[in-house]
Amino acid sequence: MCYAVYLGTDQKLNTSKWDEKSPAFYVEEVVDKDEVSVKQHFSKSNIYYVGSHEGCGCGFAYDDEDLDINDDEDVADNESRKESVVRFNNLLEQIFRNTNELEVFLCWEGDQGLQPEKSDVVTKEYFNNGDWVEDKPTFYKVIKNER
DSSP states (O other): OOEEEEEEESSOOOOOOOOTTSOOOEEEEOOOTTTGGGGGGOOSSEEEEEEOTTSSSGGGOOOGGGOOTTOHHHHHHHHHHHHHHHHHHHHHHHHTTSOSEEEEEEEETTOTTSOOSEEEEEEGGGGSSSOOOOSSOEEEEEEOOOO
8 A cells, every 4th residue: 555645735836747667756736536535634725646756655754774774775765765755845845935834644545535633733844854654644734944
C-alpha cells in the first residue's frame, strides 16, 4: 500500500507528471474521481497530489539511523528520499513567498475520504526531514515561520 501526500493552497502551482523512465518529485492537481474525496479536508481552493521519486508519498520517509552504509542500493535509495524531501521543501518555500499558510493532508492510498485522526499546526520547517510520514490520516495547517 502506498502513502499519499496532498497539499492545499490558494495559489495555482506548476504541475508535472510522474515519469517512470525518469523518476522524480512531481505535483499533480487533484481531479481524479478516486481522489476528489480528499478535497473535503481542505479550506484552500487548489488541491494537489505531491509525489516522490517513487511515484507516491512513500519516498518522503527516510531514517539515517537505519541506513546500511555498506549497501550501495540502500545508500542510493536514502539519497533519493532525501532529494524528494528537499524538493517538497522547495515547493513549500515557493508557496510561502506569496502566502502565510497552506494545508497538508497525509494518508494511505484508499483512505482519502477518512477524517483525520490527528490535526496540528506546524511551521514549514516541520517537513525538513523524513520523519513526518504518519501511520494514520493526518491534517496539518502549515504556517510561515516568521523569523
